[in-house]
Amino acid sequence: MSDQCCGDPTVPARRIHLSPPDVGPAEEALVVAAMRSGWVAPAGPDLDAFEREVASRVGCGHGLGVSSGTAALHLALLTVGAGPGTVVVVPTLTFVATANAVTYTGAEPVFVDCEPTTGNLDVDLLPDLFDNLRRRGRRVAAVVAVDINGACADYHRLLPVCAAAGVPVVEDSAQALGSTYEGRPAGSFGRLGVFSFNGNKIMTTSSGGMLVSDDPTLVSRARRLSTQAREPVAHYEHREVGYNYRLSNVLAALGRAQLRRLDGMIERRRALRERYAKLFASVPGARILGDGDAGSNCWLTSLVVDPATAGWRADDLGEHLAAHDIETRPIYKPMHRQPTHRGRQAVVTGAADRLFATGLSLPSGSTLVGADADRVFRITAGFLERHR
Template sequence: MTEQIYLSSPDVGALEEEYLVTAIRSGWVAPSGPDVDAFERELAARTGVDHAVALNSATAGLHLALLALGVGPGQSVVVPTLTFVATANAVAYTGAEPVFVDCDERTGNIDVDLLAALLARTDRRWPPVRAVIPVDMFGRCADYHTLLPVCAAYGIPVVEDAAEALGASLAGRPAGSFGHVGVFSFNGNKIMTTSGGGMVVTDDENLASRCRHLAAQARQPVAHYEHAEVGYNYRLSNLLAALGRAQLRRLDSMVARRRELRARYAKAFAGVPGVRLLGDDGDAADLGGNCWLTVIVVDPARSGWTAAALGDYLTRRHIETRPVWKPMHRQPVFATAHRMLTGAADRLFANGLALPSGSALGDEQMSRVLAAIHRFVDGDRALR
């Protein structure tokens, strides 16, 4: 039976087992404990911020960050249309409305010029913008050097959705540290995992305290259970934090492996007409991306084949691929949302394909992927 090759499998081993066993034997198996505290300290230090709050998902982190910033009904939050639905859902949880902005077609990140045009609007039919959530798409930081001054000019806080970008950087500054608050994901397919989990990071002590309070059902600090407002059960368990601490120790090597795989894809597609790697508008290593997923963008008029055709071909050979995120403005749940578009996200959705990129991918597996790609590109049309 042919082995299935996955897009981004969890990369866990002996060190993770050691940390988990130690945590279990310590007796700290509840949603609090020394590993949670240590994980928060270590992740904050890694990101270069003062505070971190461990949570059960990045979605929870986005939700709490927006609440802590005072986002609510009658307001809007700018969200890239090219993103996973959680970014927009978190806005909806607060009662605010997401407003979608198109992407830079070279990188997939938010189009900052379009964002500036949106913020300059005086159309009062749109709810006032209370926050902006740029997404570090596929592990590459957005253009914060341009974006932050644009938002600052309007006094609008930035919530950095760095769910895909732990270990990435921009000009030497770590992903997650650019906004007033940043959020990471530790889902099973991310750069590192706690099975499920997330983290809020910030230099704002009051914001971190507010997130921590809301994540623990907003319980008041008294002996009995006292609640003055609605809270949420968003805490990360001590066991999963132990797993995260082990993963964090291995983060650099896992990022290095993903970068190595991207370099092999770049070599494989070099010279193939009509194919480029998303985000390769400069030296990939110098750009600081963590290469969470390597995405190719195909121009069918030049290549003679489509991204979907390659995806189908690889799927039939037990190699998982995935289209680029379907834009939020195309999602039925957000069909009536305000948006400013150029068509860039639609084109990336039509022509982009994410390839197996996990750090657990072995050399033999990668060779199998590349061999299948070469056969397809060289004219194997049997399953095109």
């Protein structure tokens, strides 16, 4: 049974999505201008400008706009040397694209568990893992750090551990554009950083992504690979396998408009996070994942529930909201539990398994305002009252 809109029983309430795109007249104007300019192919002045603007926002010297965050991650891993015979350390609590990009290079992903309070990579597990891999003669091409829900990994501890082992860090900031860690922008900590502009991200280009770095050699290498590795001659000459990964100029125009609105979109997501935190503050056994991280862009707000204390499960709330046409999603199923990656080496403590079993991501989009936001919180509060 759906909640009704504006009190009129004849008008069904519209579906509320987890994190829908937030676009409007500003995006339309720049996209139309890009189309009218004639630069419709995957090159042009808006793409060049978008790369500069994102790199500047992140505090990196160079940017490369590509077709997806996955493509950006694939290129980043290739440029740091991931390939057959190497391993790449990946958090087990992540979206599957992080692990899949490793396999695209021919490298083997090795999964590491997360911190239970943030969901980010557990740095304490790395030193013994590095020693174990070294004793077995395995070369670690990279560690991929994922900034879960927009909250940065613990780079203060992670970077020295990786530097001591001679292992580069690739920062998967697909969810974290606009976030900071100790005052420094997400995406600027690794040898390369990666962003996603998928439709559900903090800002979107419909589909798309970007690679950023201060190393011009790495970005130049990735740029070449992203355009089928064509040699600089008049005819088509290719001496290695490349990829068709460039972002189109039209989508880059959409991204430029989104980037100008980014701070406002982040503020609305933070306001939702604060409202959720207040709602659940007095609920025994319930907590917000990563709550208290002032630098997070609050891309998603995820609830973690201890059913023994709360008397209800996270998926009970999810089912209740679904009955009112409100979308939620479990926290990521760990990579070491995924059929496609089952059997790979993993260092686990059970933290990611527990978050998957007890977590629920709540509607968090920057379009969730006014009556729609009130509806989500009213229905959630009603569920809590019945389970008090």
